[in-house]
Amino acid sequence: MKRARSAAVVLALALAVSGGTGGSGARAEGAATRTHGIDPALLAHAMRVAPLNDVAQALGEQGRGDFADVYGNLVVDEPARSVTLYATDTARAARLVAAAKAAHRGIDTSLVKVAPAAYTKRALHEQAEKIVAAAGTTSDGPAVYSAAVNPDASGVTVTAKQSAIGALPRSLAERGVTGSVPVTYLPGSPVRPTTWRWNDGRPQIGGDVLIGPISGGKVGQCTSGIAAENPAGRDYLITAAHCYSQGTRVTGEGGPTPGKWTFTAGNEIGRISHVAGQWDAEAVDTGLSDGKGSKSAAADQPEGRWYPVTSTGFSYNGQSVCHNGARSYYDGRGVPCGITVDSDDVTYQLKWHDGTWVTVRGVHGTASAYGCTNGDSGALVFTLTGADARQARGIVSARQNTRDLFWTEAPDILKAFGMQLNPHT
Template sequence: MPGTRTKLLALTTASALGALLAVVATPAAEANDGQRATTTDAALLAHAKKVAPLNAVANALGEQGRGTFADTYSDLHVDEEGGFVTLFATDSTRAAKLVAAAKHAHPTIDTALIRVQNAAYSRKVLDREIDKIFPLGAVKDASKEVYYGAAPKADGSGITVEVKPSALQRVKARGNRLDGIPVTYVPGKIKTAASWRWNDSRPQIGGDVLVGNARKSGYVAQCTGGIAAENSHGRDYLITAAHCFPNGAGVYGEGGSTPGHWTGSHGKYFGKVTSTKDGWDAQLIDSGLYNGKGFNSDEADTPTGKWYAVNNVAYSYKGQRVCQDGARSFYNHKGVPCDITTSNDDYRYRIQWADGSLHNVRGVQGKGSYCGTEGDSGGLVFVVNDSRRRQARGIVSAGNGPGEIEWTEATDILHSFGLKLNPHQ
C-alpha cells in the first residue's frame, strides 16, 4: 500500500476492464468529441439493416416473456446468419399465445422469422433457484462461499453453476440436482476488478475517459463513461461501473494534452459519485447540471471527433452482435470493437473490487476475437440502428482475456436508478 504518493491502480488476471501501467503509442488528442456524425462504416450499416427485423422480433418476444408469459418463457436465440429467432418455451399453446401477444403489441414484426422449441423449465423457475445460491450484491462472508457464477442452460434444460475449484468435487458429491432441477457444476473464477476516450469538456458522453480516486486508498482508478441519463427533473447523470470509484468520490477527465498515456492525472471536474448498485455493477456520477449540459446521451465512435445519439435501449439475446466503446481499446488501436456475439444473456458472476470486497453481479456474457481490455470498464455496450443512432445495451463490467466480456444491461440499470436516456443535443 502506498503512502501519500498516488499510484495508478494496476490489477491483472480475469478482470473488470480497468487500468494498466503500460504506455503505448496513441492517436492524436481528441480534445473534444466534435459533432454528431451522419455516416457510419458501410459494413456496420449493412449488418444493422440485415438484423433489424430479427432484433425487432427478439425485443417483442422478450418483452412478453419478461411479463405476462413469464410462466412459459425460457430463452431466445437470435441466428443472425440463418435469419431466424428461436423461442424456447415450456408449453406450445402458451408459446403461440406469447407470439400472438408480441405481434399485437408490435404489429410490424415478422412472425415468420420465429421458431418455437420446447424447454423443460421457464426462466422464472430457473432464476428462482439461482437466486437462492447466488444472490446479487455484496458477499458478506467470502470464506464460506463456493459459488462463483451461475446461468440457465441455453435450452432451458437446467442450470450451470461455476464453483470454487478446490470445492468442486465436494459440491458434485451432493448430487446433480437443485430442488429437482438438473445442475452442471464447472470450475469457476472470480472476476478481479480494476479500474480509459478523450474529452475534457462538457457535456461528457459514453466512451469518455474517467479518472478519480479508486476504492483502494491511495490509488487512482481509470474507467470509461457509459450511459448518460436524466431523472424526471432533467438532472444529468453518467453511469459507469460500480467497481470504479467509491461513493462521494469526485470524477474527472484525464489531465494533460496527450490522452492515452494513463498518467492518472486529474483533468476537468465532471461530477460526484452519488449512488451505487453493485448487483448491476453500476454507479451514478451526478453532474449537478440539467438538460444535457453536464452529460448527454451520445457515444464516442469513429471517425475520431464524431459522436452518435444513443436514444433507445433494449436487452441483449443469445446470438446478437454488439459493440462497445471502451476508451482503453480505442487508445490501443482496437477502435470500437463490434465483433462481439452474445453467448449468454443471463449470467451471474462474482467480481472483486480493488478494496478486496466481493460482489455478485447479474449481466450478459459475450465472446469474439477481441472484446475489450482493462480500462474499458463502464464503457457503453451498444448496437448500430442506422447512420445516426445507437441503441444502448449496457455497460462494460468484466472480462476474461481479450476474447470474453461481461456487461450489465442498460434496461435493468436505468430502471434500478429510476432514470431515462437524455439525448438532448
Template sequence: MAIGTVALSAALGLIPAAAASGDTSWSSPKPATFDQFAAQPFDQQASVLQPLRAVAGALDDLGRGSLAAAYGDVVMDPVADTVTLYATSPAGGAALVAQAKQDHPEIDTTLIRIKPAAYSKAQLHAARDRLAAQAGHLPYQLVSVAVAVDGSGLEVGVDDPAAAKQTTALAAGAAGSDPASIAGVPVVVSQGSGMTGQTRYADTSPYYAGGLITSGGWDCTTGIPVANNSGGGYAIITASHCAHTGAVIYNGGGAKEGTVSEYHENWDAAKYPVSASGAYEFDGSPSAYDPRPLSGTKYSYNGDSVCQDGYTSGVICGIQVVNQDVQNFMVRGERYGNTFAVRGVIGRRANSTAVRPGDSGGLVFAIPYSGATVREVRGIVSASVDGHSDEIFWTEALDIYNTFHVHLV
C-alpha cells in the first residue's frame, strides 16, 4: 500500500474523523466529506480554509521553533471547521495555543481541538534520521519513512517487509543509550511503493510556472519563478530528476531557456538561471492562456486542499494533503539511472487523476482566500505513487527557497 494513502493514514490516526459543525456559510448543502468539499466553488472552499490555515500556520511556526518539545503536528478539517493540534501534554498544548494567540491575535483559537501525541515531531524526526543513516547497512531497502501526524510513531515502507520485521534496527532501534535512537518509537512496517518521476508550450521571457520544458528528450514543467537573495538574477525551479547541473533547458519550440546551475536531490529540485522570470502561472487547461499572479508561500498541512499545474495536466485542484511529512528513498531518476532520498508531501484526489507524466517540476499551489485571483505557492511536483494516479508527491517551496537562497519573484 502506498505511504500516505487514506486507508493507511486512517490506520495511523493521521486524519481525524469529521465532526458536526454549525457553519452556515455555504450557499449549497454543507459537505459531509472532503470530496464534496473539493467539488464546491473555489471561493467557498477558500472562505473555510483561510481561518484554518491561519491557525495551523501559527501553531506550526511555534512547533518548528520555541515550543518544539510540546508539538506533535496539526491537521486541518475543512468539513468539521476544526484544526486538530497534537501535543505531547495538556500543558504543552495549552501553551502552544496561548502563545499562538499572543503572537497572532487575529486567529480564532476556538477552532482548535487538542489531542495527545506520544512523541513530538522533533523526536520523530530524530528517530527517522537515525534510521535513514542506517540505510546502507540494512538487509532490505528503505522506500520511505513517514512521520505519523498524530505523533504515534513512524510508518516505514520497505522493499522486503518480512526481512525488515526481523531486523533489530526497526523492531527495537539501535542498541545503546543514545537518546536519538529509534528505540521505543513504534514503527509500522509495510510494503513500500516507489515514486515515479513525471514527464503550455513555447514560453518566452519572463518565464512563468506551468510551461513545457525539454532537456535531453525528457519533457517536464517549469515550477517556481524565483530571484536570488543576493547578487541579482532570476531563475526557474523545476524537478532535479528532469535535469542536473549542466543540462540545457529548452521550451517546447526548441528555444533555449537556460542551463541548470545547481540541483539538490533531497528536495528533488533544480535551478536554472533565466533572463527574467515572472510571478505568474499558466492557469486552466493545457491549451488555455490565463496567467494568474503568484503571491506568498506557505507549508501544507494535513487536511488542506491544493492544486497542481503541470504542463500535461494543466491545473488540477481538489488534492487533499494526506501526509505532510514523508521521506522517500525510491524516487527514480530514470534519466540519470539512480535513486535518491527526498522529503516532501503526499496528496490524494479521490478516484480522480492527480498527476500525469510531464507534470514533473510543475507548481503546487493553494487559493489563499475567498475571491482570490492570486495563487499561493506550496511547492513543485516530484512524482506520482506507482499504480496510483490519484496520489501526488511534492516538495515544499519554503525548503527549496532556503536551500537555493532564493525567493519568489
C-alpha cells in the first residue's frame, strides 16, 4: 500500500507528538532467529483448522480444473468444522470430492458438506467482470466499486456510490449486461491502494519496507511480499503493481531510526521487471540468483523474527489469514491476523499511482478489529501451517477502511509470471 512523501510527513509529525512506536534495528543477515514467539492461541487455532484448510485446497483444485462446469464455491465454517461445497450437480460434486481424495489421500472428506448451487463460479465471475467493465470510469472515479461472487454461488453483489445505485440496473441493461444471474446492488466505498523490514540486507524477505519514486516527483512506500524464483534460478520479490512503474529502482528505507520515515534510498533491492495488472502484482528483479537476492521467509514479531514460507494456496470463504504489512508493524499493530474471508472472488477497480484505473481480481476479508493501512501494499498474506512455517496466500492489494483487506492470490500471481515460490528459506 502506497504512501506519498507529503502524507508521510503528516504521519511522522503525529508519531513525534504521540511518542510513536519506533522499533529497533532491521533484520541483519545472520542475526535473525527462527525461534517463534507466536501467540499460543493463534498457533492452536492454526492447528485446529489445518484439516479444514487441507480439504478446501484439495476441493478448490478440482473445482478450478476438471469440475469447473459444476463448481459453485466453497465456504469453510471453522467453528462448525465443516467445508461446504456448492455445486450445480450434486452427483458430479460427489465425484469432485472423490477426485480430491484420490489426489490428496490425507484429507478428511467427512468434513465436506455438499449443497446445491444456482450457478457455477465460472459463470458468476464472468458476469462480475462484465458488470465492472460495462459500468466504466469517469473523472469522478468508477461507477462500480466492486462485483463479488456470492459465497453460496447464488449471484453477484455489486457495491457502488449510493447516488448511482438506482440507475445502475437500467444503465447496465442498456449496455447489454443482462442475464439470468441475480445481481444485488449495495452502497459502498471506493477501493483504495494501501500503499523489516526497515532497511534489510540481502537476501530480502516478505515484509520488508520498499521505497521508490512514483509519479509527480513523489516517493512511495510499499511492502515486499512473495519471494519468487524463475526457471533459471533468478531471485525476485513480488509486491503490488500499483506501487511503482516498470523499471523503477526499489530500495529499503534509508532513515537511521526504524519507524521514523525519511523516504530516502536505503539498501539496494532491485528494479521492477514484471507487471501483472489483473493481479495487482509486480516483480522486483534482485539481479541475484539461488537465494542470494531473496528467500521465502516472512518477517514477523517480536522484532527480528522471521519464519520460512514453504507453500502457496488459495483462500476460501470462512478461512482466516494474517499479513505482515510494514506500515502496520511500525504503527504498532504488529502482524494483523484474524482477517476472515467473506468473498473469495471479487472484481474491483483500483487507481494506480499514475492515475490510471485497473480492474483487479482478488479476495476480500474483514477483521474483527484491524485490517491494514496505507503502506502495507504488497505485503505477504499468509496462514500458519505450524509453529515455524507459513503458507503464502497472496499479497495485500487494497482496502475500503481500516477493518478490511483486499488481496490477490499467490498461485495466480506466480503462474502469471512463470515463476515458483523461491525454494530457498
